[in-house]
Amino acid sequence: MPSVTFEHVTKRFGDATVIEDFDLQVADGELLVLVGGSGSGKSTILRMLAGLETVTSGRIRIDDRDVTDLAPRDRDVAMVFQDYGLYPHMTVRDNLSLGLRLRKIPRHEIDRRVAWAAGMLGLEPLLDRKPKALSGGQRQRVAMGRAMVREPKVFLFDEPLSNLDAGLRAQMRIEIGSLQDRLKTTTVYVTHDQVEAMTLGDRIVVLADGRIQQIGRPIELYRTPVNRFVAGFIGTPAMNFIEGTLAADGGRMFFSAEAARLKMRAGTAESSEPITLGIRPEDLRMDFIPQQPTHGSADFDTLTGRVVLVERLGGTSHVHFQVGPHRLMASVASDSLPEVGHDITAHVPAARVHLFGGDGRAIGRTAEIV
Amino acid sequence: MRAEQKTASLMAGPYAAFLLVFAVYPIAFALVLVFLQWDLVTAPTFAGADNIRLLVHDGRFWSAVANTFVFLSIHVPLQIITALALALALNRQLVGRSFWRAAFFLPVVISGAVVAILWSNLYATDVGLINHLLVKIGLSPVPWLTDPRTAMPAIAVMVTWKNVGFYVIIYLAGLQYIPRSCQEAIEIEGASAWQRFRYLTLPSLLPQTILVVTLSTINGFQLFIEPYVMTGGGPLRRTYSVVLYLYNNAFAYQKMGYAATIGVALALIIGIVVFAQRRLIGKAEAL
Numbered sequence: 206m207p208s209v210t211f212e213h214v215t216k217r218f219g220d221a222t223v224i225e226d227f228d229l230q231v232a233d234g235e236l237l238v239l240v241g242g243s244g245s246g247k248s249t250i251l252r253m254l255a256g257l258e259t260v261t262s263g264r265i266r267i268d269d270r271d272v273t274d275l276a277p278r279d280r281d282v283a284m285v286f287q288d289y290g291l292y293p294h295m296t297v298r299d300n301l302s303l304g305l306r307l308r309k310i311p312r313h314e315i316d317r318r319v320a321w322a323a324g325m326l327g328l329e330p331l332l333d334r335k336p337k338a339l340s341g342g343q344r345q346r347v348a349m350g351r352a353m354v355r356e357p358k359v360f361l362f363d364e365p366l367s368n369l370d371a372g373l374r375a376q377m378r379i380e381i382g383s384l385q386d387r388l389k390t391t392t393v394y395v396t397h398d399q400v401e402a403m404t405l406g407d408r409i410v411v412l413a414d415g416r417i418q419q420i421g422r423p424i425e426l427y428r429t430p431v432n433r434f435v436a437g438f439i440g441t442p443a444m445n446f447i448e449g450t451l452a453a454d455g456g457r458m459f460f461s462a463e464a465a466r467l468k469m470r471a472g473t474a475e476s477s478e479p480i481t482l483g484i485r486p487e488d489l490r491m492d493f494i495p496q497q498p499t500h501g502s503a504d505f506d507t508l509t510g511r512v513v514l515v516e517r518l519g520g521t522s523h524v525h526f527q528v529g530p531h532r533l534m535a536s537v538a539s540d541s542l543p544e545v546g547h548d549i550t551a552h553v554p555a556a557r558v559h560l561f562g563g564d565g566r567a568i569g570r571t572a573e574i575v
Numbered sequence: 576m577r578a579e580q581k582t583a584s585l586m587a588g589p590y591a592a593f594l595l596v597f598a599v600y601p602i603a604f605a606l607v608l609v610f611l612q613w614d615l616v617t618a619p620t621f622a623g624a625d626n627i628r629l630l631v632h633d634g635r636f637w638s639a640v641a642n643t644f645v646f647l648s649i650h651v652p653l654q655i656i657t658a659l660a661l662a663l664a665l666n667r668q669l670v671g672r673s674f675w676r677a678a679f680f681l682p683v684v685i686s687g688a689v690v691a692i693l694w695s696n697l698y699a700t701d702v703g704l705i706n707h708l709l710v711k712i713g714l715s716p717v718p719w720l721t722d723p724r725t726a727m728p729a730i731a732v733m734v735t736w737k738n739v740g741f742y743v744i745i746y747l748a749g750l751q752y753i754p755r756s757c758q759e760a761i762e763i764e765g766a767s768a769w770q771r772f773r774y775l776t777l778p779s780l781l782p783q784t785i786l787v788v789t790l791s792t793i794n795g796f797q798l799f800i801e802p803y804v805m806t807g808g809g810p811l812r813r814t815y816s817v818v819l820y821l822y823n824n825a826f827a828y829q830k831m832g833y834a835a836t837i838g839v840a841l842a843l844i845i846g847i848v849v850f851a852q853r854r855l856i857g858k859a860e861a862l
């Protein structure tokens with residue numbers, strides 16, 4: 206039985222439809238990540254599940270209980286907010302225990318749960334402090350502890366890490382992941398950070414304009430994005446795109462664009478519409494000596510271009526290069542790097558190429574990618 | 576740097592002069608007057624500690640102090656409750672919210688004497704609106720301002736009404752500072768409307784409450800215009816406030832030295848009371 210179910214949920218603010226016909230099932234114990242750009246409706250979905258926002262139409266269920274019209278406190282969910290929402294006038298201990306006291310949980314049980322959560326999150330030395338005497342990461346932990354002690358059916362996270370610096374964010378990401386692994390509490394986690402989504406999610410829902418673009422395991426979204434939006438959104442650095450057309454030549458399909466001609470893998474369907482080719486920066490292989498003065502090799506699996514920028518990140522580097530009018534980027538090992546202004550050749554493995562039709566939908570996805 | 580300092584002192588000059596003339600000078604003058612006898616007509620004479628000795632044994636002064644405490648014990652709690660309740664009401668999505676805010680603020684800027692006359696009419700025993708309504712619902716009229724038991728409470732209610740708009744603004748500002756996520760968190764955690772108020776709103780408004788207590792106390796100790804206009808200090812001297820006594824000593828009995836002594840004593844009492852209040856509230860917060 207799914208733990209959380211959205212059925213045809215629509216949300217309008219005045220005339221603006223923010224969420225349209227949203228359907229989703231979250232499995233028991235699953236960590237589901239909602240990811241999307243700003244304004245895509247992630248928070249709205251989470252807040253509707255929490256009961257902080259009404260739904261315009263449709264139903265929401267938690268387990269087999271219809272919670273659509275229930276008050277937030279009757280839904281048995283706990284939420285961690287972006288700015289934590291800690292009670293500023295209360296100590297950490299009181300922040301953790303208030304929800305239990307309000308629910309008339311016996312004193313010894315409250316003490317047990319607070320001690321348990323504080324132990325798990327390393328909050329023991331901080332229990333008598335007030336939130337303003339805590340660092341950002343500590344506040345974040347208190348907010349999580351406050352959710353944990355409730356032992357709710359569902360955890361809701363709304364961008365819980367976005368107020369932390371990069372290092373702490375990476376650390377807390379790991380902590381949240383391992384906590385959820387141990388607790389096995391169904392979790393809906395909202396973020397705009399696709400790295401968080403990839404690393405944390407059992408499954409990811411990619412949203413744009415209040416509509417689901419794709420639902421799947423992280424690796425599925427990475428390998429087989431169903432449309433150009435998902436392809437561009439999932440994966441860092443972002444996928445390269447080239448606009449062009451497909452045409453058959455001697456029994457094989459070729460992708461053609463200005464300054465580029467690439468052989469597609471066998472089985473690629475013919476198409477007359479404008480095509481977008483996508484290739485991930487890490488799937489490009491680079492040669493620093495151009496093999497031919499013409500475009501690509503005779504095998505038509507290369508692009509020739511000129512390096513315009515090299516970003517050295519340490520172990521890997523980003524090489525930006527210009528192929529005719531197309532600006533592309535390859536992610537390569539930093540051992541040997543080309544100089545700006547030099548010509549290079551980039552191999553484009555046909556098996557790694559993504560093709561998108563005029564409407565942005567992925568096409569020709571018949572062969573399995575290894 | 577020197578030029579900047581020059582500009583700074585030039586710009587501060589007018590205010591400093593204002594402070595000197597209207598605050599420092601009167602305070603210094605009052606402190607001097609404490610040790611003088613002066614009827615405003617003949618030259619002042621040195622009186623040593625006579626005024627102070629007189630004050631300590633002056634039953635009228637101490638009964639005025641007691642009256643003022645009676646006033647405060649009604650006014651301050653009532654002011655907190657009304658201002659907080661109105662602020663909570665006005666903080667919602669309300670039709671004509673800015674109209675209501677303005678409406679409640681209006682009495683603050685109306686002259687105290689005008690308000691006192693208006694309320695004298697409302698409180699009037701035979702023709703007042705309040706008694707008219709009481710009679711309508713079958714109760715007997717109350718001689719609000721002429722019964723020694725009700726006169727001071729009636730004045731306290733009126734002063735509370737007059738000032739409520741000012742304190743509402745203080746509370747409204749405080750309400751803006753309660754983060755939305757805190758309010759939503761406590762809602763999800765299971766708090767009822769009352770529990771949200773009890774555990775989040777009220778404690779979050781502690782700084783505002785301290786301010787309201789302090790200001791309404793200081794303001795209340797200066798109670799004057801209302802008894803002066805409405806009751807003249809009666810009935811049975813029950814509404815005789817400290818400042819009314821001070822005023823009468825100065826301008827009815829021409830005892831400037833004694834009036835100044837009362838003023839200085841009042842300032843001391845206010846200081847002690849406000850200090851005690853802060854200590855008490857600080858203790859309450861720690862609980």
Ligand SMILES: Nc1ncnc2c1ncn2[C@@H]1O[C@H](COP(=O)(O)OP(=O)(O)OP(=O)(O)O)[C@@H](O)[C@H]1O
Nearest residue numbers: 218221223241242243244245246247248249250397
């Ligand atoms: N109370 C509201 N009234 C009107 N419009 C709203 C309201 N809340 C949200 N919206 C609109 O709904 C859309 C989705 O908002 P939402 O907060 O869900 O986005 P989000 O995906 O969480 O974005 P972000 O990453 O910026 O937090 C936005 O266009 C926003 O302007």
Ligand SMILES: [Mg+2]
Nearest residue numbers: 247248249363
């Ligand atoms: Mg959001």
